[in-house]
Amino acid sequence: MLPGMDGFALLRRLRERWRLPVLMLTARGEVEDKVAGLEGGADDYLVKPFHLKELRARVRALLRRAHGEAENLVRRGRLALDLESRRAYWEGREVRLSGREFALLAFLALNAGGHYPREVLLEKVWAGEEGVDPKAVDVYVYRLRRKLAEDAIRTEGGLGYTFAG
Incomplete structure (x- = not known):
């Protein structure tokens, strides 16, 4: 019209x-x-x-979908991560993760293809916290494997951990 x-x-x-x-x-x-x-x-x-409230809500949702989702949603193989809400989905189902588990998984997924020894993961994920035992990385990788799949994170001899998704 x-x-x-x-x-x-x-x-x-x-x-x-x-x-x-x-x-x-x-x-x-x-x-x-x-x-x-x-x-x-x-x-x-x-x-x-x-109603004006509905129009505002629809515009916000439209802008979120148009601009925000691509930045906030990361897909790697069987994994989807919502970086804003800090939620993880494995093969379509939500997986409950602690903050540290999410941070470790997000780092490995965002840097898929790279290999990261314990020391690098401690620096990147634990952000230089003092007194953290390097074996803590192994514990968190073990927990992630149990929650996702054994083959989600691989250990490459002499190179470190890598996301296999």
């Missing part, structure tokens, strides 16, 4: 040129209109009249 073209035509033109979040605000509330808007490329669809 825009002058010169309707919102669906405008949406098509936008999608031809840019990939940006689109929330359609419209008076057209039939199911067919909603389906056409969403299948035509809109990320969300809100029918007038609407």
Whole structure:
């Protein structure tokens, strides 16, 4: 109902040129209109009249999905980590981890392919805490293997630990 073209035509033109979040605000509330808007490329669809609180919440959610998820969600093989909420998912199920377990797993997953001896992990994950026994790394790796899978973290002789996911 825009002058010169309707919102669906405008949406098509936008999608031809840019990939940006689109929330359609419209008076057209039939199911067919909603389906056409969403299948035509809109990320969300809100029918007038609407409450301002709902609009704000939808815009925030849209921006989170468009910008935040890529930065906060890390996927490595069978593992997914939500860095913001500090949650870990192994093969689709949530795994309860302590703060230190999460930090160790996140470091290894974010640096997948690298090999890290105890001393490096103590420096990176324990951030130079004084008096930490280097064998603490082994204990935390053992706990992670029990919670995830035995083959999730490998020990490479002489090189250290590596995430195998």
